[in-house]
Amino acid sequence: xxxxxxxxxxxxxxxxxxxxxxxxxxxxxxxxxxxxxxxxxxxxxxxxxxxxxxxxxxxxxxxxxxxxxxxxxxxxxxxxxxxxxxxxxxxxxxxxxxxxxxxxxxxxxxxxxxxxxxxxxxxxxx
Amino acid sequence: xxxxxxxxxxxxxxxxxxxxxxxxxxxxxxxxxxxxxxxxxxxxxxxxxxxxxxxxxxxxxxxxxxxxxxxxxxxxxxxxxxxxxxxxxxxxxxxxxxxxxxxxxxxxxxxxxxxxxxxxxxxxxxxxxxxxxxxxxxxxxxxxxxxxxxxxxxxxxxxxxxxxxxxxxxxxxxxxxxxxxxxxxxxxxxxxxxxxxxxxxxxxxxxxxxxxxxxxxxxxxxxxxxxxxxxxxxxxxxxxxxxxxxxxxxxxxxxxxxxxxxxxxxxxxxxxxxxxxxxxxxxxxxxxxxxxxxxxxxxxxx
Numbered sequence: 001x002x003x004x005x006x007x008x009x010x011x012x013x014x015x016x017x018x019x020x021x022x023x024x025x026x027x028x029x030x031x032x033x034x035x036x037x038x039x040x041x042x043x044x045x046x047x048x049x050x051x052x053x054x055x056x057x058x059x060x061x062x063x064x065x066x067x068x069x070x071x072x073x074x075x076x077x078x079x080x081x082x083x084x085x086x087x088x089x090x091x092x093x094x095x096x097x098x099x100x101x102x103x104x105x106x107x108x109x110x111x112x113x114x115x116x117x118x119x120x121x122x123x124x125x126x
Numbered sequence: 127x128x129x130x131x132x133x134x135x136x137x138x139x140x141x142x143x144x145x146x147x148x149x150x151x152x153x154x155x156x157x158x159x160x161x162x163x164x165x166x167x168x169x170x171x172x173x174x175x176x177x178x179x180x181x182x183x184x185x186x187x188x189x190x191x192x193x194x195x196x197x198x199x200x201x202x203x204x205x206x207x208x209x210x211x212x213x214x215x216x217x218x219x220x221x222x223x224x225x226x227x228x229x230x231x232x233x234x235x236x237x238x239x240x241x242x243x244x245x246x247x248x249x250x251x252x253x254x255x256x257x258x259x260x261x262x263x264x265x266x267x268x269x270x271x272x273x274x275x276x277x278x279x280x281x282x283x284x285x286x287x288x289x290x291x292x293x294x295x296x297x298x299x300x301x302x303x304x305x306x307x308x309x310x311x312x313x314x315x316x317x318x319x320x321x322x323x324x325x326x327x328x329x330x331x332x333x334x335x336x337x338x339x340x341x342x343x344x345x346x347x348x349x350x351x352x353x354x355x356x357x358x359x360x361x362x363x364x365x366x367x368x369x370x371x372x373x374x375x376x377x378x379x380x381x382x383x384x385x386x387x388x389x390x391x392x393x394x395x396x397x398x399x400x401x402x403x404x405x406x407x408x409x410x411x412x413x414x415x416x417x418x419x420x421x422x423x424x425x426x427x428x
Contacts, residue, residue, distance in 0.1 A: 011388055012360045012363065012367070013356050013357065013360040014357065014360035014361050057367065057371070057386055057387070057388050058388055059388045083371065084368045084369075084370070084371020084372060084375075085374055085375070086375050087375055087378035087384075088379075089322075089383040105368055106293070
């Protein structure tokens with residue numbers, strides 16, 4: 001699979017570590033970590049990732065605000081909301097702000113791999 | 127899922143000692159539930175009949191079912207039904223207690239019936255619990271604690287039990303305690319849940335000793351966490367966050383949209399909350415014990 005550039009944004013070190021370990025095991029090497037929405041927005045400007053995984057409930061800037069900024073700066077970056085807070089209201093907000101997927105925690109790595117596979121295919125076809 | 131509650135009942139009633147219950151809870155995972163226990167649970171055979179079949183088995187080389195049919199205790203089609211039935215966890219606990227000679231078939235049958243009666247559970251409710259619907263049982267316990275009418279709280283506690291079982295420890299039990307004005311603990315993980323318009327917030331807390339937090343973190347992170355550092359803080363905080371998120375999704379499905387703030391995990395804090403503590407629940411696992419503290423969640427949607 002294409003070695004995609006991925007930003008993992010969650011205020012929980014445990015969640016970032018588990019995702020990073022699982023994706024590293026699957027051969028992804030270009031992984032970047034952010035602990036809040038502000039860092040995720042800044043990382044996206046600097047690293048131009050293919051995909052951002054965003055938690056919703058975070059300090060400083062929450063995931064939905066970060067989603068809005070990331071998409072405003074670069075609409076081609078795929079953004080997946082990966083949160084325990086999969087309420088109807090949040091799902092609606094995320095869709096309106098341009099989220100590409102919404103995964104309910106606990107996150108199954110297979111779900112992320114499916115998304116990465118699709119992005120990889122799209123990138124390879126260009 | 128039912129077993130820990132049935133076990134708790136047996137323990138509270140003095141029918142088994144703590145060490146015996148612990149032994150049976152560990153043993154139940156490797157236990158094959160036998161026809162006698164299955165038949166007693168369905169009410170299709172009495173304990174005396176099961177004992178009689180076992181006694182007969184010592185004199186003849188025949189299976190339990192064959193003898194039970196021959197003695198006229200049960201019909202063949204019911205034996206067939208028992209053979210294909212998926213045994214529930216509480217039966218594995220019962221079988222473990224019997225196999226370890228902590229209880230006889232008669233003791234088990236009596237305790238099971240007594241338990242059903244004392245909790246005022248209908249057969250349908252009992253079936254629901256056996257099949258994993260612990261909400262029914264918790265409601266029965268909450269009636270005793272005098273807080274059963276609070277559906278927001280009942281939902282919160284039953285979901286917490288389910289999430290504990292799903293993510294931490296399948297052998298937990300929960301003791302619903304009384305309200306208290308204040309509480310201090312070595313460590314606290316806290317998270318505020320907010321009303322839809324953000325005007326009201328209510329606190330949820332996991333409080334416990336450092337040892338309890340380390341064990342909880344190890345179980346949730348599925349790796350050994352032996353120091354009170356970043357991983358412990360992240361794991362306990364994330365578990366509370368995950369649970370509260372699932373609770374908010376659950377409430378959302380019922381038409382109540384709530385929000386929540388990022389979780390905080392602090393050492394040596396005394397609980398300070400704007401709203402009174404609604405209930406304190408002691409959560410007891412195989413390797414830890416901690417408190418779940420909940421304020422008045424029903425006010426978030428009032």
